[in-house]
Amino acid sequence: MDPKEFELELKSARRTLNNELVRWTVGKEKTITEQGDVYGRSWQLDTYRQVLDQIASKEYHKNLIYTALEYGYKSVRDINEKTGMEMNKISFLLANMEKDGMVEFKGMQDHKPEFAIA
DSSP states (O other): OOGGGGHHHHHHHHHHHTOHHHHHHHHTHHHHHHHOOTTSOOOOHHHHHHHHHHHHHHHHHHHHHHHHHHTTOOBHHHHHHHHOOOHHHHHHHHHHHHHTTSEEEEEEETTEEEEEEO
């Protein structure tokens, strides 16, 4: 495997593994599955891991978009072509990332909205 070929994906995976939400969720697995959550609900290990997978997947895709923006891919279509993610998913996550102050709308280019890291 040539690491250069997967540089974008590897950088995004590293960011995801260093993400506070992902790290916190992994760290709470034993407590929540053995003692329950703060509301007294008990969690099955499989259910907890499904939630963790959903969180990690969403954070990875946000990081993939963020990294693509770092590499100069500015539009939903450009990010789609580079990452293979569905355009509607990219648009949805970009809207969330914009709301959270991670990215910003920069304007229209050839009838395509362009974004950049905030």
